[in-house]
Amino acid sequence: MATVSMTVNGKAVTADIDSRTLLVQFIRENQLLTGTHVGCDTSQCGACVVHIDGKAVKSCTTLALQCQGANVVTIEGIAAADGTLHPMQEAFREHHGLQCGFCTPGMIMSAIDIVNRKGNDLDEHTIREELEGNICRCTGYHNIVRAVDAGAKAMAGSAKPMKHAAE
Amino acid sequence: MSATGIGASVRRKEDHRFITGSGRYTDDINRPGQAHAYFLRSPHAHATIKKIDASKALAMPGVLAVLTGDDLAADKIGGLICGWMIHNKDGSPMRAGGHPALAQGKVRYVGDHVAVIIADTLAQARDASEAVVVDYGVLPAVVDTATAMKSKTVVHDVAPNNSVYNWHLGNKDDTEKAFKAAKHVVKMNIVNNRLAPNPMEPRAAIGLYDKAEDHYTLYTTSQNPHVARLVLSAFIGIAPENKLRVVAPDVGGGFGSKIFIYAEETVCVWASKKVGRPVKWNSDRTEAFLSDAHGRDHVTEAQMAIDENGKITGLRVHTIANLGAYLSTFSSSVPTYLYAPLLSGQYNIPAIYAEVDAVYTTTAPVDAYRGAGRPEATFVVERLVEVAARQLGIDPAKFRQMNYITKFPHQTPVIMMYDAGNYNASMKKALEAADYKGFGKRRKEAEKRGKLRGIGFSSYIEACGIAPSAAVGSLGAGVGLWESAEVRVNPIGTVEILTGSHSHGQGHETTFAQLVCERLGVPLESVSIIHGDTDKVQMGMGTYGSRSGAVGMSAISKALDKVIAKGKKVAAYVLEASEKDIDFKDGKFSVKGTDKTLDFGACALQAYIAHKFNGQDLEPGLKEGAFYDPTNFTFPAGVHIAEVEVDPDTGVTRVVNWTAVDDFGVVINPMIVEGQVHGGIAQGIGQAMLEGVVYDKEGQLVTASYMDYCMPRADDLPSFTVGMTVTACPSNPLGIKGCGEAGAIAAPPALINAITDAVGHEDVAMPATPKVVWRAAQKALKKMAAE
Structure with a gap:
């Protein structure tokens, strides 16, 4: 121990x-x-x-x-202390970026990391390459790509990044 | 159309818990005092078990029990079953070998269950498993599908030559005549590669025994908890149904693999009484590759007869289907009734004959995987059609259109009565969406970059909405395939729907609620969908075969009809009118020709307080149930067009465009339906280009992790263009056909047709890895050079 x-x-x-x-x-x-x-x-x-x-x-x-x-x-x-969702969480819901939900937490955590490293204006090619380490069996990634793109833009949307519970 | 009713892309109600990490999957559940199970699995493909010595393991820290097949036998726990009887051509029953949950005397595949070690912690159980000494008598393996019947090694004594059954369908004589008269015959040898379903959530189970109640509970990753309870109770003999509750909470994908009743959950629930503590098991990914039922694995010789006018006149198929070491729950139905009846495709083919040999091998059991039989049939038909068009020099789209069924209902020579469709409409829309006219230009442009560009079609059909109970009963099914629903209206007008369907990614909590909104006029947030618990939901057959819309929602619809009918009776008393003068629309009961109305919620309250009517004349309450048995299968169909670019120097293939136009009948939530199509296409592309289960000659599984089995990843796939046409299904009250499996059925032949078009050679087997494609491209070049 x-x-x-x-x-x-x-x-x-x-x-x-x-x-x-x-x-x-x-x-x-x-x-x-x-x-x-x-x-x-x-x-x-x-x-x-x-x-x-x-x-x-x-x-x-x-x-x-x-x-x-x-x-x-x-x-x-990653959601705010008052329960307000992180923009990337909201984007996954809005763009139907999940089905069974099992891969979703990892996808969202990776997606936030992609934005942190690559910025808020991502092209499809970059998103697909950067998601290489996350497997989803349900969505065919089509809507995940759209969710990451929208989430990335939304993360830039607030002049100052939204203050989250722990980050 | 209301914002939340039928046809609206309502955002999913279930998503909040998944995106916040609050989903509750089986492995997220922990019970006080739970112990952990670890399965000791066979390292050999085929061996006798001479002796198991667990004495050292039993003395290790934390170990509670080491149980084997002898313990199961001593407790008179029965074997796992196959629930669909197939008869041989000669009328004799299929040859089903015993399938104990823990091996009894013999192991038959790598990963077969030898013993279970139960300990305080998983680490202790795993450590102790290494101290269990098993004396094996190793036997030769039988791995190859095509030659299994010729092997000298027999997997089950009851099945000589490893033959499970030799089955047929169609009219042999008519088909022979068609071939004799044919102007042109296309012949192909086709392998449908073996796949691992791979839902991202591995299987898991927790068994609990309550001594006070003499009652068991099983939490499990199931697509059909009521079927699990039926099998565990009536056949395996764990406990009577009233003493066994099965809960399937959030389930992280299934794709068929979680339909079946497996050894692990059987052992966990049985062992919970033996050790007097809850027993939990969670599969790791390698165990999943070893022991989840695989899919596909067909070897087929197929021929198509065509007359002088380019009309298809006959189809002849012989298939060998590998069912693995044991018959899994619905395995026998997959290469028979889920396969051969789809061999007519979308085409008017007057004569069809199919013969199927199902074989045992020393590999993991093979059962239904997304599409189940229908992808195999579609691959045969759509490869033959494409190759026929190429050989005849007819445009492949036109050749299909020349042979489409255009009048409905249409009786095929292989059981199915297609009820509705418009195949030309889907083809036309797909050709436009894919800019088929511009393909030649795109091909030339690709040539300049040194790339081979190809285009391929797939005009698929499937039989979904499984299925009329009496019909499947006559074909050998051991169960009826109706669905059940209950609508509970609460006194303040909120609604609970209890359904026997099970959602493991399909979004039922949203789409089913949309139906209720549409019918009862209540807000979406007032509707809860309850599923996956045999203690809550009265009965059910579960979710598979794209049946939850067509069958599950039809049951809900039927129960809603009864609620509205009862509501009218209540409203008649409250509004002091005759029942036949009561209308119900947009959430309000009203009296014809007056302005008197009663809100649905107010009606519910009146039904429960029962002040306005005599309880002897009308029963209080507002709760109705229904069982819905479908009148026919449903027949979703469509056209997928794949466009690829191949690098002839490396064989690397890039999918550059994908167009899908599907007819799913009436669509409840287009966003969710499109998502189902995307996921299905991805799995189909996976089968065609990336995935393949590989056993070596000794029966060792070579592809037992994500480092060896190639799952489709985001950068392997394009974005998809998805469109729809609609012909309402006349066989259920909602007009729904089903959408869950279409992509996986349609995609493989479209992609292989595109790749073979690109490289100019038909010898491209699945998975079309760079090596396979490069070789085909080289063959084509050599052929061209020789000419």
Whole structure:
């Protein structure tokens, strides 16, 4: 057993864990935040994407102990404290960018990361290439691409980026 | 059309929980005191089990039990079943081998279930599994579909030559005559590649036993929880139905693979009583590749007869279908009644004969996967038609139009009575949307860039809305395929719909509510759709075969009719009028020729307080149920046009344009329907270009992770142009045909037709990887050089 401390969605947490505990297990089983999913166990599908210190990371192949002192944000942490959705969440709903919803949290976390890295004016080619690490079996990506594009523009829309619960 | 009624692209009600991470999938559920199950799986494709020694594992920390097939047998737990009886040509029944949930004496595929280890934590169970010593007597594997019947190795003793059945459909003599008289015959050997369904949520189960009530609960990733309960109860013998609740909460995609009743959920619910604690299992992705039922896997010889006028006169097919090591729940129906009856396609073909050999192999079971039989039939028909047009020098669109069925109803020679359609309308619209006229120009322009541009068609038809119970019963189904619904109107006019359909991505919570809005005039937010729990929903057959609109919503519609009829009776008392003078429109009851009205909500309250009528004359309350049994299959159909560019030096193929025009009958929510089409096309493109399950000669699964099995990703696909035509379906009250499987059915032949058009050679097998396409391009070049 080992002790780990980190910030999850703005809250400081400390826990004694088996040292082989994966970050996704820590988030789901220890923190009871079940929005982050496991789809493949091999960092291929991206259902487990969270933000660690502002960068998109696949939590199924990250040890919780690696995140000592880190700032972790999950899908549960991106809406504003009053429940106002993050523009990327809103864009996925508006553009029907989800069906079964299982890949969606990872998709949204990756999409926000794409905008953070590539800016708000994305072309389709860039969006498709950047989504390479997230698999969706339902939508054929058609509407996800539209959602990411709209979400990216909406994130630029507020003069100052919307202040979110944890970011 | 109201903003939330039929035909409106209402944004989905279910989305808020999914985009905020609040969805509740089976693995998100945890029960106090739960233990974890880990399945020890066979590393061999085929072996006898001589001995299992679990003594070391049992002594490891946290281990509660190691259970095997002997324990199942001791508790008289029955095997998994196949629910569709197919008869051989000679009338004898199919040869079904036993299918224990945990192996009894023999394993038959890599991943077969040898034992379950149950421990306090998953890590402990997994660690302990490595300490279970199994003494195997390894036997030869049988892997290849085409040669399985010739193998000296037999998978099940009851099935000599590994033959499950030899079945046929159609008129052999008429077909032989058509071929004898034919001016032109097209012959093809076609392989329909084996696929892994891969819903993104892996399967999972939690079994619970309540000692006080002597009652079991199973949370499971199911497309049809009531069917799961029926099978677990009546056939496997876990507990009587009244002592078993099955809950399928949010389910992360199914595509057929979550229809079936598997070993893992059977074991979890059974073991929960044995260990006295809830037992949870969650599949990892490799386990999913090993043990989820696969799809397709056909080897077919097909011929098409054509007369001097370019009319198709006959079709002859022999298919070998690989069903894997055991008969999964509906496996036997897929290469028979879901396949051969679709071989007429959209065409007027007077004579058809199909013969199907289903075989056992030492591979994972094969069952329904998105389209189930219909993609295999469509691939055969649409490849033959395209090649025939090319050989005859007729434009492939025109050749199709020359042979389209134009009069309805149309009886095909293979069971189906097509009720409605306008295939020419879809073709015309698709040709326009795809700018077919401009293709030659685009091809020339691509040539300048050193690329081979090709165009391919697929004029598909499917049989959905599965299905009239008596009809499927006569074909061997063990169940009826009706659907059930209950409409509960609450005293303040809110409405709960309980449906036997199950949503695992289809958006039922929205579309079903739209129907209620349209009919009852209540706001969308006043309607809740309840599904996926046998304790809440009276009965149901579940969601597959694009049946939830045509069958599930028809049941709701029928129950809504009863609610409105009852409401009229209540309104007649309240408004002091005769029942026959009461109208109901836009959420209001009114008396003909007067301005007297009663809101639907007020009527509901009156129904429950029952002050205005005598409870002996009219029952209080406003709650009605209905079972709807369809009168026919439905026949969605359409045209997909694929356009590709191939790099002849590398074989890399890029899908540059995709046009789909589909006729799904009446559409409730176009946004959701288009989404279904997009997803189906992506899976079809996946089958045609990327995906393929590979076993090696020893029966080891080579493609057991996303690093080996090529899933379609965003940068593999284009955006899609999706259009619709509408002929209402006359076989159900809503005119719906169904849309869930169309894309996956239509896409593979369209894409292969485009690639073969581009490279100028027909020898392009699925998946058309760069290697396959490059070789075909090279063959075409050599042929050209030789000429």
